[in-house]
Amino acid sequence: MQQAKAAEQQRRGGGGHLRQRLLGIASDLPVHKLQLAATPAAASLLPALAVAALLLLLAAARRAPASSFLDAYRSGVDIVSTPSTPPRGAAAAAAARVPRGCDIFRPGEWVPDDDAPYYTNLTCPLIQEHQNCMKYGRPDTGFLRWRWRPAGCELPRFDAAAFLDAVRDTSMAFVGDSLARNHMQSLMCLLSKVAYPKDISKTTHPEFRTMHYESHNFTVAIFWSPFLVRGYQPDPRRHMWDIHLDEPDAAWASGIAGFDRVVLSAANWFTRPAMFYESGRVVGCHYCLAPGVPDLTHRHSLRMAFRAALRVLVAGFNGTVIVRTLSPTSHFEGGAWDRGGDCRRTRPLTAGEVRMGGLDLDYHTAQVEEFARAKAEVEASGSGGRGPRLVLMDTTPAMVLRPDGHPSRYGHWAHENVTLYNDCVHWCLPGPIDAWNEMLLQMLLPDHPS
Ligand SMILES: *[C@@H]1O[C@H](CO)[C@@H](O)[C@H](O)[C@H]1NC(C)=O
Ligand SMILES: *[C@@H]1O[C@H](CO)[C@@H](O)[C@H](O)[C@H]1NC(C)=O
Ligand SMILES: *[C@@H]1O[C@H](CO)[C@@H](O)[C@H](O)[C@H]1NC(C)=O
Numbered sequence: 001m002q003q004a005k006a007a008e009q010q011r012r013g014g015g016g017h018l019r020q021r022l023l024g025i026a027s028d029l030p031v032h033k034l035q036l037a038a039t040p041a042a043a044s045l046l047p048a049l050a051v052a053a054l055l056l057l058l059a060a061a062r063r064a065p066a067s068s069f070l071d072a073y074r075s076g077v078d079i080v081s082t083p084s085t086p087p088r089g090a091a092a093a094a095a096a097r098v099p100r101g102c103d104i105f106r107p108g109e110w111v112p113d114d115d116a117p118y119y120t121n122l123t124c125p126l127i128q129e130h131q132n133c134m135k136y137g138r139p140d141t142g143f144l145r146w147r148w149r150p151a152g153c154e155l156p157r158f159d160a161a162a163f164l165d166a167v168r169d170t171s172m173a174f175v176g177d178s179l180a181r182n183h184m185q186s187l188m189c190l191l192s193k194v195a196y197p198k199d200i201s202k203t204t205h206p207e208f209r210t211m212h213y214e215s216h217n218f219t220v221a222i223f224w225s226p227f228l229v230r231g232y233q234p235d236p237r238r239h240m241w242d243i244h245l246d247e248p249d250a251a252w253a254s255g256i257a258g259f260d261r262v263v264l265s266a267a268n269w270f271t272r273p274a275m276f277y278e279s280g281r282v283v284g285c286h287y288c289l290a291p292g293v294p295d296l297t298h299r300h301s302l303r304m305a306f307r308a309a310l311r312v313l314v315a316g317f318n319g320t321v322i323v324r325t326l327s328p329t330s331h332f333e334g335g336a337w338d339r340g341g342d343c344r345r346t347r348p349l350t351a352g353e354v355r356m357g358g359l360d361l362d363y364h365t366a367q368v369e370e371f372a373r374a375k376a377e378v379e380a381s382g383s384g385g386r387g388p389r390l391v392l393m394d395t396t397p398a399m400v401l402r403p404d405g406h407p408s409r410y411g412h413w414a415h416e417n418v419t420l421y422n423d424c425v426h427w428c429l430p431g432p433i434d435a436w437n438e439m440l441l442q443m444l445l446p447d448h449p450s
């Protein structure tokens with residue numbers, strides 16, 4: 001009955017869409033978190049899970065809760081059709097750039113910015129529902145009025161014309177989970193000042209979209225791959241994942257040939273209970289409680305997944321690989337994601353108030369180390385300029401300071417008949433994630449020190 005209604009709403013599009021999506025998603029949500037909580041071993045694990053759970057999760061009322069926040073975001077890129085007449089193109093000017101020697105990532109601070117935001121939900125038609133915080137009633141707008149200032153220099157404002165100029169006749173692939181999509185949608189909103197893309201996807205799969213900016217012959221695509229390596233649920237009722245730590249996920253690995261740039265990211269999905277495989281054999285797990293199987297933890301799987309993904313890129317990719325470090329998992333306050341945790345701050349923290357720690361620090365360390373390892377491999381191979389150019393996009397330090405930038409409970413209508421978890425994982429659009437593209441633009445300019 002509910003399903004029929006949901007299907008009907010989907011056919012009609014419009015207002016019932018989100019509700020329909022929530023219902024549809026809720027039906028395949030695992031419940032392991034609650035089970036874990038019942039055991040002593042799980043208790044020690046809870047803080048990590050909570051964080052990890054990073055992901056929020058929306059579950060239909062009275063249904064089993066989901067195992068992870070991100071489950072709710074498995075579908076729904078929701079790229080709406082855009083007007084066929086592009087906005088008035090701005091003239092390309094030489095992009096402002098940071099002075100040599102300035103680290104745009106750290107240290108730094110968020111400073112007031114009266115010119116923000118770059119766009120609104122009225123000027124950008126590409127904002128995904130869950131991140132359209134203003135639409136869903138977020139009352140405060142102060143969180144929009146900050147910009148990232150690296151210590152020692154100014155990070156130039158995003159310049160859509162300069163960005164499109166820098167990527168003319170090239171292609172860029174985002175690979176990862178719903179935060180990769182969040183990043184790409186921010187980029188498309190920022191670019192909407194100059195041009196709208198056309199959806200040229202070869203598939204109808206909402207998680208694999210390819211968008212083309214005709215005016216600049218720039219192609220941008222998103223590949224869904226939350227573990228970067230092959231990962232799947234052998235039995236969706238069991239809430240366990242099988243993760244093949246040494247097998248890069250074909251969903252992206254076979255699709256990125258020919259792309260000029262790949263933005264690689266992942267983190268939040270690794271917290272799920274999982275069996276780890278190498279060469280097709282079980283080598284360990286994360287919270288499987290299986291006798292004789294060593295619990296290597298999700299810190300291990302995240303590290304090995306990055307290693308495998310980077311290895312295949314070093315061996316067979318000629319473009320630029322941009323490794324984006326994790327978006328913080330630590331912004332739930334007052335409880336875990338599924339225990340009433342929320343993020344209700346309305347302004348950034350200062351570096352004196354918070355430091356990267358816990359799971360964020362562990363994941364970040366693994367990502368930075370695996371990046372360095374891959375870079376050393378490229379250099380050691382002496383392949384005479386072949387192999388990818390590897391660049392680290394270290395967004396974590398800045399974002400740790402922005403617990404105020406998440407949808408919280410404004411990722412959907414408050415009156416919806418769903419059990420609602422607060423989203424302290426994704427970023428409102430517009431919002432602090434727009435700074436990622438200010439950083440990305442700097443990284444695209446010639447002579448960016450990598
Ligand atoms: C945009 O946000 C406003 C509130 O600021 C809201 O009333 C409106 O419905 C939203 N529009 C769209 C298209 O999301
Ligand atoms: C458009 O860009 C692609 C790379 O993304 C390039 O291969 C192709 O030659 C370009 N087309 C034109 C007409 O320049
Ligand atoms: C990378 O470039 C080299 C030489 O320029 C070429 O032989 C090789 O086929 C390219 N590999 C890929 C995956 O494009």
Ligand SMILES: *[C@@H]1O[C@H](CO)[C@@H](O)[C@H](O)[C@H]1NC(C)=O
Pocket residue numbers: 415416417
């Ligand atoms: C929520 O559910 C109740 C009981 O099923 C129903 O009466 C009410 O109309 C629903 N509200 C919305 C907004 O769908």
